């Protein structure tokens with residue numbers, strides 16, 4: 327692994343030269359036309375190959391419905407020209423909300439989402455002549471549940487000696503029962519039916535970033551029907567996918583965004599060799615899971631990796647500057663980018679015709695489209711997803727569609743400040759490119775978090 331460096335390239339040739347120096351495989355193509363082609367996803371077609379990855383704003387109304395900040399974000403995403411918008415984490419149960427302003431679709435607020443979707447499509451058509459495919463991410467935050475105030479209320483599938491102390495797990499009372507897990511598929515079905523009624527094109531059964539479904543995949547030490555063997559650890563995810571597919575019928579997309587590699591040692595991580603090394607990846611179970619998800623009826627997949635709340639967030643999102651308390655990675659961001667591309671390629675190969683949305687592009691700034699085009703040409707992904715890149719520069723897809731370029735001064739600079747706001751329990755967005763709104767919020771939440779930490783230390 328090479329030394330970490332901040333992005334410092336002014337031409338694609340310079341990036342290629344660094345890739346050569348690092349001796350890693352990362353292809354790019356100057357022909358961007360493949361990014362502009364429609365992509366078939368189950369019963370729908372995305373008008374181009376750009377996707378907005380789910381980006382939580384932690385800024386819904388207390389009811390879970392759309393606030394003004396949330397509405398603005400999705401209007402910007404949709405007017406920006408991406409072919410698919412993957413709406414952020416939306417809790418299926420109150421106790422599984424990651425914060426008290428996490429999005430939640432309910433019988434009471436479904437009409438508000440329907441109205442927002444209509445507005446989003448109108449904005450997309452006015453700006454680009456086409457509307458995106460809308461996918462809603464359904465989640466249970468598990469270990470990271472905090473539905474009220476600043477107090478963690480973890481619901482975990484297994485004890486974890488590395489994470490328990492960091493996440494407020496004090497004893498076995500945080501471990502959920504099999505009966506609790508048995509009750510969840512019906513909650514996902516309820517949310518999926520509401521999403522269909524509101525006008526979404528599909529839902530995602532989220533199993534990434536070590537939230538409940540993701541941690542379950544790694545619950546080697548849990549006894550009973552949801553722990554231990556591969557069949558048991560994947561049971562809830564597959565049962566939920568099948569139940570949702572049956573309930574929504576064939577004219578609705580069922581997707582799953584799942585962690586291919588946790589970067590968390592066995593027996594507490596998924597996609598790990600049993601040698602206890604954080605970095606030893608074992609592809610066999612993720613590939614088996616990909617095939618089973620396709621058999622269970624998914625039309626769309628997205629790979630992710632890592633635990634954004636732990637000390638290796640570069641596995642999820644390569645960055646220049648860490649958020650507070652996170653060490654500088656012991657690898658070059660281009661190596662982190664390559665890992666994400668490689669994980670996407672493994673999943674796409676196992677998924678066959680089912681499209682996989684790749685990630686890891688944002689750190690590449692204005693050069694990302696060249697790498698996306700190469701990946702699509704090689705068939706190692708079907709769509710190119712942007713997370714932070716979308717909140718910083720939502721109209722990048724339109725700039726590429728129209729001019730074959732992205733403007734460097736609008737790109738995300740991978741500064742981790744949007745993540746820092748999330749860690750400080752605030753409403754988040756791009757602190758650099760939307761500084762008027764998020765600059766003061768960033769400062770306010772930093773001060774409040776420091777004050778809470780000082781008060782806790784004085785107790």
Ligand SMILES: Cc1cc2nc3c(=O)[nH]c(=O)nc-3n(C[C@H](O)[C@H](O)[C@H](O)COP(=O)(O)O)c2cc1C
Pocket residue numbers: 379380381382383414415463532534583630642643644685686687688689711712713714715744745748754
């Ligand atoms: C502030 C913030 C919020 C995020 N919210 C979600 C989310 O709701 N669901 C999800 O699957 N991933 C979420 N992610 C991860 C992104 O979707 C994406 O996987 C990650 O940022 C890497 O992609 P990028 O390099 O394009 O940013 C979030 C990331 C950030 C920084």
Ligand code: SF4
Pocket residue numbers: 714715717718737738739740741742743744745755756757758759
């Ligand atoms: S705050 Fe903006 S520039 Fe910084 S990482 Fe987040 S999206 Fe990128």
